[in-house]
Amino acid sequence: MSAIHPTLNRARFRVLATFLAGLANLGTSATQAQTPRQPIVVEVAQPQIEIDIGFKGSDLLIFGQVEAGTDVIVVVRGETRTETVRRKERFFGVWTTGKSRTFITVPSFYALASSRPIDHLFPDESALQRYELSPQNINFTPLDIVPGDPTTDIFREALISNKSGQGLYDDQHYNVKFLSDQLFRTTMYMPANVPIGRYTVRLYMVRSDRVVAQRETYFIVDKVGIEEKVYRFAHEHGVLYGLFAVVLALLAGWLVTLFFRRGP
Amino acid sequence: MTVYLPIAEISVNVFALLAMGGVVGLLSGLFGVGGGFLMTPLLIFFGIPPIVAVATQANQIVATSVSGSLAHWRRGNVDLAMGGMLLAGGIVGSSGGVWLFSYLREIGQIDLVIKGSFVLFLGTIGTLMLIESVKSFIKRRRGASPQKRRHYWIHSLPLKMKFRKSGIYVSALLPIAIGGLIGFLVAIMGIGGGFIMVPAMIYLLGMPTIMVVGTSLFQIIFVTANVTFLQAATNSNVDLVLAVILMAGGIIGAQFGARWGNRLNAEALRILLSALVLMVCVKLVYDLVATPVDLYTVVIGG
Numbered sequence: 001m002s003a004i005h006p007t008l009n010r011a012r013f014r015v016l017a018t019f020l021a022g023l024a025n026l027g028t029s030a031t032q033a034q035t036p037r038q039p040i041v042v043e044v045a046q047p048q049i050e051i052d053i054g055f056k057g058s059d060l061l062i063f064g065q066v067e068a069g070t071d072v073i074v075v076v077r078g079e080t081r082t083e084t085v086r087r088k089e090r091f092f093g094v095w096t097t098g099k100s101r102t103f104i105t106v107p108s109f110y111a112l113a114s115s116r117p118i119d120h121l122f123p124d125e126s127a128l129q130r131y132e133l134s135p136q137n138i139n140f141t142p143l144d145i146v147p148g149d150p151t152t153d154i155f156r157e158a159l160i161s162n163k164s165g166q167g168l169y170d171d172q173h174y175n176v177k178f179l180s181d182q183l184f185r186t187t188m189y190m191p192a193n194v195p196i197g198r199y200t201v202r203l204y205m206v207r208s209d210r211v212v213a214q215r216e217t218y219f220i221v222d223k224v225g226i227e228e229k230v231y232r233f234a235h236e237h238g239v240l241y242g243l244f245a246v247v248l249a250l251l252a253g254w255l256v257t258l259f260f261r262r263g264p
Numbered sequence: 265m266t267v268y269l270p271i272a273e274i275s276v277n278v279f280a281l282l283a284m285g286g287v288v289g290l291l292s293g294l295f296g297v298g299g300g301f302l303m304t305p306l307l308i309f310f311g312i313p314p315i316v317a318v319a320t321q322a323n324q325i326v327a328t329s330v331s332g333s334l335a336h337w338r339r340g341n342v343d344l345a346m347g348g349m350l351l352a353g354g355i356v357g358s359s360g361g362v363w364l365f366s367y368l369r370e371i372g373q374i375d376l377v378i379k380g381s382f383v384l385f386l387g388t389i390g391t392l393m394l395i396e397s398v399k400s401f402i403k404r405r406r407g408a409s410p411q412k413r414r415h416y417w418i419h420s421l422p423l424k425m426k427f428r429k430s431g432i433y434v435s436a437l438l439p440i441a442i443g444g445l446i447g448f449l450v451a452i453m454g455i456g457g458g459f460i461m462v463p464a465m466i467y468l469l470g471m472p473t474i475m476v477v478g479t480s481l482f483q484i485i486f487v488t489a490n491v492t493f494l495q496a497a498t499n500s501n502v503d504l505v506l507a508v509i510l511m512a513g514g515i516i517g518a519q520f521g522a523r524w525g526n527r528l529n530a531e532a533l534r535i536l537l538s539a540l541v542l543m544v545c546v547k548l549v550y551d552l553v554a555t556p557v558d559l560y561t562v563v564i565g566g
Contacts, residue, residue, distance in 0.1 A: 053268050053505075056275060081564060086372050088559050094380070094552045097372040097561070158560035165558060192268070192275050223270070226505070230270040234500045242496030245323050245504055246489045249511065253330025256515045260331075 041065050042074065042203035042215045049190055050224040057192045060219070062113075063185040066205045070212070071115045072176045072184050073133060073204040078109030078168075078221075079197035082143070085155045085162070101155035102143035108195035110135050110163070113173040113186040121206050131204060131211060135160045135169040167191040196221050271503035272316045278509060284310070285324075285513020292328070292514070293521020295537060299514065300325050300455035301389070305382050305544050307506075314378045315369060316503050318454030319495035322488045323507045325456045328514055329484040336478025343429040343475045347482040349436055350461075353443025354450070354487035361451025362494040369499065372563070376552070381453050383548050389459060390541035397534035430471045430479075438469060443483065451491045456484045 042064035049058055062074055083106040089098030114121070118133050129137045140156050163169035168191070176186040198218055205213040223231050234241045267278045284306055292299035300321050307317035336342055368374040421435035442464050446457040461480045465471045471479070496502040 051268070054266065055268050056266065084563050084565060086561050086563065088556055088561070094376070095556060096376050100372065155560070158558075159562055162558060162560055162562045193273065227268055227270045230504050234271055234496065234502065234504075238497040238500050239493075241500075241504075242493035242502065245492050245496055245502050245507065246326060248504070249323050249326035249492070249507070250330055250485075250489070252508075252511050252515070253327040254334065256327070256331045256519075257334045260519050 039065060040067065040203070040205055040213050040215055042201055042217050044201055044217060044219045047219050049194070049219065049221045051194070051196065051221065051227065052223075052225040053227045055192055055227075057194070058190050060188045060190055061185065062188065062201055063183070064203055064215070065182050066184065066203070066213075067207075068181040069207070071121050071206040072186075073112065073114040073118060073121070073131075073206060074176060074186055074188075075131075075133065075202045075204070076109065076111045076188055077107045077200050077202070078195055079199075080105050080107055082106065083159070085159045087155070087158070099151070101152060103140040103156070103159065104143050105139060105141045106159065107138065108168070108197060109190075109199065110138065110169045110171075111173070111188045112171040113176050113188060115174070115176040115178065115184070117174055118171075121209070123209050127209075127211065133204075134171040135164065166193060168193070168195070190221070194221055196223055267505065267509070269312070269316075269503050269506050271320075271501060272312045272506060274311055276310070276312075276506075281310070281506070281509045282513040285510040286517035289328075289514035289517025289519075290521040290524075291517075291537060291540075293518035294524065294533060295521075297459050299328075299518075301382075301386065301453075301459055302541070302544060303510070303514075304378075304454045305386070305548055308379070309547065312503075312506065313501075314375045315365075315499065315501045316506070318365075318378060318452070319492065319499065319501040320503045320506045320510070321454035322450065322491040322495065323502050323504075324510045324514060325454075325488040326485060326492060327511045328518065329456060329481045329488065331515065331518075333478055333481035333485060336481060339478075341474055341478035342482045343427055343471070343479045344482075345425075346427045346430055346439060346465075346469070346471065346475075347479045349425075349439035350443035350479070351483040351486050353440035353445075354447035354483055355490055357444035357447030358451045358487050358491050359447075359494060361448040362491060362498065364448075365451055365495070366498050372561075378453065379548050379552055381449070383545055383552065385449075385453065385455075386541050386545035386548070390538050390545055393534060393538035393541065397531055397538060401531045401535070427471075430469075430475045432470055434469055442468065443487075447487050447490075450484075450487050451494075454491075456481075456488060458484060 042062065045061035045063070049060065060076070062076075064072075066072055082102060082104045084100050084102045086097050086100040088095045090096075091098075112118070112134060118128060122128060128134060132138050138160075140159065142152050160169060167189075170189075173186070173188070176184050178184050198220055201217045201219065203213075203215040204211045205215075222228070233244075265278050266275045268275050285303070288299040288303045288306065291297075291302065303324070304317050304321045307321065308314050312320075333342065365374060368377050421437050423436045424433055425436045426433050442461070446461055446464075449455060449460070450457050458477075458480050461484075462476050465476045465480060466473060492502055
């Protein structure tokens with residue numbers, strides 16, 4: 001990625017440099033306020049990821065500071081929305097759409113990075129469930145709550161595996177790297193099909209089997225350029241878009257006749 | 265070079281798409297058919313969501329049918345009265361088709377219906393074409409025999425109208441019904457429908473062959489325009505970037521196809537085309553019957 005976007009990378013380092021300078025100042029003011037603790041912060045290098053017409057995915061750099069001797073978990077989540085999982089069923093030999101389940105709290109994107117595998121950080125599953133660490137622990141709320149219905153779990157698993165298959169859910173990263181005993185960084189890959197919206201980045205600081213501090217920041221994924229204009233035009237002004245598409249096609253067809261009539 | 269298609273929401277290789285548009289355009293230039301019946305399934309194989317493929321293809325056909333019908337218009341080969349009757353049915357049929365399309369989309373069965381319609385359509389057309397072209401291939405070697413015009417029950421329908429340009433006297437209900445049925449298919453499948461329209465006009469309406477193609481193309485402009493408009497307004501599934509790429513490829517291909525058409529052996533080409541149609545059909549059947557990799561699909565919304 002760095003080879004493809006040298007300018008972006010330079011921008012990231014500028015942000016990191018500003019951040020480090022800021023940290024030095026924060027450190028002094030903290031001492032003056034008689035709190036010896038270092039601030040706990042999380043920040044993203046790019047506050048906005050822009051999907052343009054040539055977008056092929058992008059790396060997101062996340063960095064921050066925690067107390068020395070702690071572990072770090074970073075979770076990036078997209079906007080929560082309602083999604084429906086449909087199962088294909090055979091009908092006279094042909095695969096048709098059969099049963100479905102709707103969940104109303106589905107994050108459009110979920111990625112987790114940690115300094116160590118998360119199941120090494122806690123003694124049992126309860127913390128993983130409480131903080132929704134890993135896609136398996138996301139609290140997907142079904143639209144129609146059928147208590148004790150085992151099929152809901154099957155649909156939930158199918159939803160997770162579908163999202164993982166699309167590269168939208170991921171928890172296999174142990175790539176939180178410490179630059180010093182307090183300063184950390186990690187990168188997350190935002191694939192080409194990343195949904196637009198406001199993304200939250202949540203930092204969990206873990207010490208002796210417990211989450212002892214949390215911080216949150218956010219960034220925006222948005223479509224820009226022709227891409228964005230066409231998308232918004234189509235979805236916000238369907239009638240005008242339809243007229244425009246028809247007129248464009250009529251003109252194209254007419255111009256071609258003019259052009260090729262002159263030919264041999 | 266990859267381009268991100270804003271409505272299909274996938275990245276595609278623009279040259280692969282141009283080439284595909286070009287090849288289908290070439291075929292349509294060679295055979296005088298629209299090519300939508302091949303383009304829509306090819307777009308689906310390419311990874312474009314079926315609902316976007318159908319609506320965008322309708323948009324592209326608007327452009328190709330304009331340039332085609334203008335050429336026929338100049339030679340005076342468009343029967344406006346007949347075109348108007350076909351169009352009246354076509355607008356009603358295609359509007360109903362888009363309505364059904366939206367409904368099927370809501371209940372999650374649209375992809376199946378699109379693919380299933382293509383299997384039926386391509387299977388029938390491909391088989392008929394193959395039989396026809398093999399027959400005429402053999403007949404040409406033996407020497408052809410003239411065909412007789414038959415009298416069907418449809419010629420005794422009420423509301424008879426005189427179509428001066430074509431020199432025929434038939435019930436107005438007939439072109440309205442034909443236009444309606446084909447308009448319906450245009451909406452569901454993203455085809456121009458010339459492939460069914462032309463034989464229907466020759467055999468059912470008894471129109472002179474010289475008027476058939478121009479008149480068919482004339483009404484296709486407005487029916488596909490209606491479908492494009494309604495799809496964009498209700499389903500937001502017309503991808504302008506994809507449409508422009510397909511128009512560019514298709515238009516260039518069609519011009520070359522029309523020029524090369526005269527130099528090539530038409531019967532042998534027709535056998536090839538029918539084989540291609542059947543291959544696409546077989547691939548569609550396979551996709552419908554083979555166990556999918558993921559049995560579950562996820563859509564946004566309730």
